Amino acid sequence: MLSRKNTHKYGHSCMSRGVRFVRTSFSGLDSRLLMKRSSLPVAAPKSPRIRRTKDARSLSENGKPGSPGAEEQADRRHEILEIAAELFAERGYRATSIRDIAERAGLLAGSLYYHIRSKEALFVEIHNTALAAAAMRIHNALNGLSDPWERLQAACLEMLEIQLNAGSLTLPIMNNLRSVPETVRDVLIRQRDDFEKIFRELVAALPLESDIDANLYRILLLSLLNSADGWFREGRLSRAEIAAQIVRIFRHPKN
């Protein structure tokens, strides 16, 4: 499949993009990482880009999505982001080449640079997007629940779904920090701390014994969930059952 022969123009066009469906209607998160040049310490381009024509990298530069034709632009970009996210999650940062991403998107390697600024910036944006989307999903999953253990279990379940659901922008990129270049790592960690705040509050609400360190408790729990795709095996237990088991194990004191 995906034989890239002459079809219409350029030898291959918008084919093979069909079997992808975008679910996350998520957009309001800072994707300015690809726009403002000097806002990030990641691999500043050596030769200053001289490009008069407005390319897709400066999308949503004018705040509201009201520009004409900005709809398809955003769609295409979002599509590429999801493809890249999927590959990054599967193989890790370094094992995923620009050419891999481009091929999956039906493009050539160089053409990707119309949409992205660099591989590093692409990864950072994906990471941020995934983190923000995950935060929102968990927030929604907690809606209406009041019992602290119920809330914890719901958060665990949602976290499992997020981690194990490849194909969306909410993906297990959260681990494998070692495979990412140092320049990017610091930026990611900062964003991550922000995300952990949710679980900090969840744990703080638990009636834990005084001899249990709440900080470590949360770190261990998050470590489990973040590496879920590393230990999860399909079949034996459902994700809901696993979430229940996790809370049962972590529950203290057993009333």
Place this chain on the structure above:
Amino acid sequence: MLSRKNTHKYGHSCMSRGVRFVRTSFSGLDSRLLMKRSSLPVAAPKSPRIRRTKDARSLSENGKPGSPGAEEQADRRHEILEIAAELFAERGYRATSIRDIAERAGLLAGSLYYHIRSKEALFVEIHNTALAAAAMRIHNALNGLSDPWERLQAACLEMLEIQLNAGSLTLPIMNNLRSVPETVRDVLIRQRDDFEKIFRELVAALPLESDIDANLYRILLLSLLNSADGWFREGRLSRAEIAAQIVRIFRHPKN
């Protein structure tokens, strides 16, 4: 530091190897992975190696370490293995280049291939060595302990020491499986299953409630310990305290 200028021979010799001390007097584990050519499905070399002279890769081919001069050979090889292990643990498989390893060993890239067969084989051997060494360390740490919770805590502590102690051949290579090529991954996973047997027995000895899945219990615990270098922060809690906390959290029922 580590300026590699002309010193004696070849422009740089055995300098910069000084600040390394070998601790693990571990040797009796199968390092035949680098010797027998067709014993592994990892990246069979295309062109058959035609080399009459006996190189270091066929070390200990004759079972016992009684060959003349085999001592220094083993030492040099062991040194290289440790260096490579350290780098692999720090940066991951793909981010660690042959040239990085060679430089740390005071060699040039090509010279490394006198000692190793390929990068993949090197990684596989390191992984096996680390796994076997870890198994033995844990086994020793359990010596004399009979109470199942005490045994679990001792195993956790030893596992933490192993994971957090960079610089030895027992290292956190156990994770980051995504960064390793597919050809190698299967071999590693098989070895890993063997290692988990220790924890399977440890968990089986625990008086867990019937509504707790022992399998998942063990997997979660191992996942925590394996990714310890991902969440551990020096300073707040000692490793022994962390091990105690983990067992306290995982302890069921609370008697």
Place this chain on the structure above:
DNA sequence: CTTAAATTCTAACAAATGTTTGGTTGATAA
């Protein structure tokens, strides 16, 4: 000293990498 073996260097190789440049296409609007 001579000789052979063990170890490292020099120098390349092909392949893969991220990225840039300038041209080409198709659609839209004047």
Place this chain on the structure above:
DNA sequence: TTATCAACCAAACATTTGTTAGAATTTAAG
């Protein structure tokens, strides 16, 4: 029609990668 512009291609680029071949050197044995 013509001009414009977003989107893509084609072709290269400079590095870095794992790996090899053969020459040079060191080490140990006779």
